[in-house]
Amino acid sequence: MKLKNVELNFVNLLKPSSFGEQKPKYSVMVVIPEDHPQVEELQSGINEAKVEQWGSKALKMPKLKSPLKKSPYISGKGDTVIPEGFYYMTISTAYNEDRANNGRPVLVDAKLNPIDSSLDIYSGCVAN
Numbered sequence: 464m465k466l467k468n469v470e471l472n473f474v475n476l477l478k479p480s481s482f483g484e485q486k487p488k489y490s491v492m493v494v495i496p497e498d499h500p501q502v503e504e505l506q507s508g509i510n511e512a513k514v515e516q517w518g519s520k521a522l523k524m525p526k527l528k529s530p531l532k533k534s535p536y537i538s539g540k541g542d543t544v545i546p547e548g549f550y551y552m553t554i555s556t557a558y559n560e561d562r563a564n565n566g567r568p569v570l571v572d573a574k575l576n577p578i579d580s581s582l583d584i585y586s587g588c589v590a591n
Contacts, residue, residue: 464508465591466501470494472544472551472586476568477579479558489567490555497533497548505531 472492479487495502509529513521521527530552536545545551559566570578573591578584 464501464505466493466495466505467591468589469499469591471584471588471590473553474581474584474586474588476570476584477581479565479567487558488555489558490553492551492553494545495531495550495552497550499550502550 470493472494473490475488475490479489481487495505506529509531510522513527517524517527531550532552534545534549534551535543535547536551538544556566556568570584572578572583584590
């Protein structure tokens, strides 16, 4: 699914990052307004993926949480990073030396030119 006009936060798409003992990964937090036209489609896609992976019982499993969370998002320091009125989700892929480009996502601008600079993709930018 291609999300349109969403804000990016905590952008780690040009080089992988890790926290503590975690393996490095490429990641980004996508922020979507509650009234975004693709929210229902996204929620439906998440439910379809759950059913595909775990069967119809997945929709009734309370411990199987959605990756799409409702704001506010509060940082570990107590700061409000994302205010009320938004959804957010973190998308990531593992760094892998055996994969092409080490598993780094392919990033392009509106004219399909490669993005290789943090001047072009950064926290707060709007992306598709």
